[in-house]
Amino acid sequence: MDMRALRSEGDTNITPARERWVASIADLQTQTMLTQDSQYFLHQAMSTPCLDALVGANGIYLEDAAGKRYMDFHGNNVHQLGYGHPHVLGRIQQQLASLPFSPRRFTNQTAIDCAKKLTEIAGGDLNRVLFAPGGTSVVGMALKLARYITGNYKVVSLWDSFHGASLDAISVGGEACFREGMGPLMAGVERIPPAVSYRGAFPSSEGSDVHYADYLEYVIEKEGGIGAFIAEGVRNTDVQVPSKAYWQRIREICDRHNVMLIIDDIPNGMGRTGEWFTHQAMGIEPDMLCIGKGLGGGVVPMAALITKDEYNTAAHVSLGHYTHEKSPIGCAAALATMEVIEQQNLLVKVRDDAAYVAERLESMKQRFPIIGDVRGIGLLWGIELVTDRLTKERAFDAAEQVLYRSLALGVSFKVSQGNVLQLSPPLIIERKDLAKALDIVEQAISEVVHSTDLTT
Template identity: 40%
Template sequence: MTAALRNEQGDVNDSARRAQYRDALGADTQAWIERDAAVFLHQQLSTPVMNVLARTVGARIYDLAGNSYLDLHGNGVHNAGFSNPEVLAAMLRQMQEELVFTPRRYTNIPAVRLAEKLVSLTPAGLDKVLFCPGGSEAIEMAISLAKHVTGRWKTISFWDSYHGNGFQAASVGGQEHFSGGMGPMMPGCFHVEFPQYYRNPWGLTDRRAIDDLYLRQIREILHRNPDVAAIIGEPISATPVVPSAYYWEQVRAICDEYGIFLIFDEIIEGFGRTGTWFACQQFVTPDVLVLGKSLGGGALPLAGIVTHRKYDCVAHRSIGHFTHEKNPLSASAGLAAIEYIEKHDLVGNSQRLGAYLVEGLRELQREFPVIGNIDGRGMHLGVDLVIDPARRRRHPALAEQVMYGCLQRGVALKVIEGNVLTMRASLVVTQEDCDQILGALAASLREALD
């Protein structure tokens, strides 16, 4: 497998620079990394690990040596901050009540309250909820619902997307890394290109014209395949790329025309990350909204779907038959995190400081032409590093060097697609934290380019 494919989802864990970084860690840390590698199955992007953490608090992570890093990755769970004191207090209360699990066929008050809260926050018309342990399972539920309601079985999703590792989730995902070597995947999974303005293959600058060419791919599939159940995508991609409102308005119109479900995966983008409670609020309302990651308050695994009441019509089936479907401990953590985001206006903080970061990144771009493009919304930003700004050739070597330079300066970011520095800070960050991010990037770029 080539490095380009392995770089789709994140930075690789077997590069020379990764080994150099690990070699510089203390003996105690290296011993624990070796013990970890001895007992866990090795897989790209995770094991062997990068470092060993002792604490995760607020917007930061701390290793065994006491080094602090402003975490711009967090696997997307840390919208309300790691170890949020109000989330931990809610979990403690729930444990003291001796209600930490509810067998199937029963419900509990925390689960009901969380479901009601989601209905109140999501766009009008999305008023039925189903929970599950993780995002992959939530995608499975959303697709299953679409297939049962429509009576169809094919799907359209996007190349380079990631929707999880379940069988349907990996099939609709657009990354070979998660489907290669698996043999035949779910049949009927068509893929199209996600709108890309900076690197569109036609060399166009008119966004409407670019959108129309991407939309044509969807129409061509539907012209030949009338049995499509759903179109599945992230309203803003993980890279990130922000499509135009026109693009999603047209996709919504196509779905309405053909009687197709529009499924939005906001496992990453939800709960204020893009400067609104949900990214779809900047575009259109889907038929199913898929949520996860920060839904568990940064403490426990929890995901789910929110959909229209009219689609509550598969009572003869079980599309989400999970042991922890209504886990009261997870629900109490999720509800506390949402209430914390509300109380402290973290959605507004994401919007304000996201704009502040973009302004600072634009200034860096003027100093460093290798910053080819800046995209994203709120605390969901990406910096595309290029070898040749005119030809927009990707620069993976520089991206990896800058990533490790930032780590040395206390900022932990992630590389995606080989050359894009992705920055997804906790929504509790301050302006001083943003200045640290910009300073670390500037110093790391100067060091790498000297």
């Protein structure tokens, strides 16, 4: 398999650079834990064998078995509030003491309150909710509901997209590393190029990305029988931020052809863009919104499908039917997460932080030719490293070197597409810590640039 495919979602764990990093770990407890982990868990790309062994997670920090702390700028996108937020933990403990579980066929006030609050922050006509234990499951529910409503089973999605790792989710996903060796997948999926500003399939001399939306209409009209278009509002891993004009055009096309617009906001919801959800930042409203990850406050697996009352038409179909469908614990964590975001005014803070990060990264780009592009929104940013700004050749080796040097200096992030440093810190991060982390990334880039001949 092409190594580039393995690098699409994150930095791969099977390169010589990863082997050197693990071999450099001198702590005996860490070595023992990594050996045991490799022995008992199935190996898979980007996880086992693992990077390090943790013993703690608090606030913006991870702590490994050797006592080293990392500012976490990755967090699997669950750490909007960092780790172990006291308000979230307090609400969970209260719920554990009163109602720890709610079997299917029963409801509970915590679940009702959580659903109501989600409809309030989603806004518009998004006023119906269905919970699930994870984002992948929510994507499956959305695809099923779209089929039922439209009577059409075909779906359009984007190349390079990620919607989960189950068979239905990888069927609509656009990353080859998840489909490798899987054989036939869900029928009726058509993929189109994403709106990419820096190295897109159809670059525009005018800088516009609206023509990528026009390709959706072309496929809908040529293929026929399309029931849904699914996409991330903002591509999380390598940070692609389509324009508002693109999304408004997508909305118009879906309306004109009776195609359900499903926005996957699982990684970016709960404030990362400076709005509750990315569709609000883009000025549109989807027919279905998929959320998860940070919804559980970095503690409990929790996800939700939010849709419109007019689509409450499949009462005799089990769209989800999950054991933890109305989890009091998960809903308590989600309610607490929303309370913290509101009480600490984090949406405004994120927008202020975004301006600071943009200025810092643009300054780095001016000083380091290895940086081909910087892009982002809120507290989600990508630094694309290239060997040459004219050819835009991806700087795979340099990106790995920057990653491991940053880890050594105390900042953890992931690399997407092999050359994009993806930075997504907790929304609670203080400005001094944000500045320190960016200083470390800049130092790592500078050291790699001055120690490597990037033309070879």
